[in-house]
Amino acid sequence: MFQIRFHGRGGQGVVTAAEMLSVAAFLEGRHAQAFPSFGSERTGAPVVSFCRIDDKEIRTREPILVPDALIVQDPTLFHSMDVFQGLPDTGYVLINTTADYEALHIAATMARFAPGHAHTVPASDIARTHVGRPLPNAALLGGFAAVTGQIHMDSVTEAIRRTFPGAVGEANVRAAWAAYEHCRT
Secondary structure, eight states: EEEEEEEEEESSSSHHHHHHHHHHHHHHHOOOEEEEESSSSSSTTTEEEEEEEEEOOOOOOOSSSSSSSSEEEEEGGGGGOOTTTTTOOEEEEOOOSOOOHHHTTTTHHTTOTTTSSEEEOHHHHHHHHSSOOOOOOHHHHHHHHHOSSSHHHHHHHHHHHHSSOOOHHHHHHHHHHHHHHHOOO
């Protein structure tokens, strides 16, 4: 089972990102589940969402305490909570930022991860360019596909199109591909 924990703030599409990732897994014939964990349900409040992907039925329903991957949609959360809690050194990290690890004050933490397992991607900037709004969720799914290899981009793009039909979906697909290419280079 591959377990992903998303960290962000209300209004950034954290819950939608986990749901789209689970749809992408279903499209590949895999089992998946996605569910959120809310504090106060308001824009800007910290939000955690979870996604599990497996080749067999998933029976557990607990929050993910030991994730295989973290997707951090808002790096300001590093100052208010331990987003890395439970993530092993073999885990994957994808952070929505243009800053480097030193500027984020997480360089020592990031040094423990295997080469190629930790990436930053300017997902909000990519979304602003392609979607017209700084909503990083779809772009980060493209980055996730590139970094982990757990899901194919064709499945990610179809999940995005099913969630956001029409022009909005196509704009988010372009953002996902841009983040995918960013993480591959």
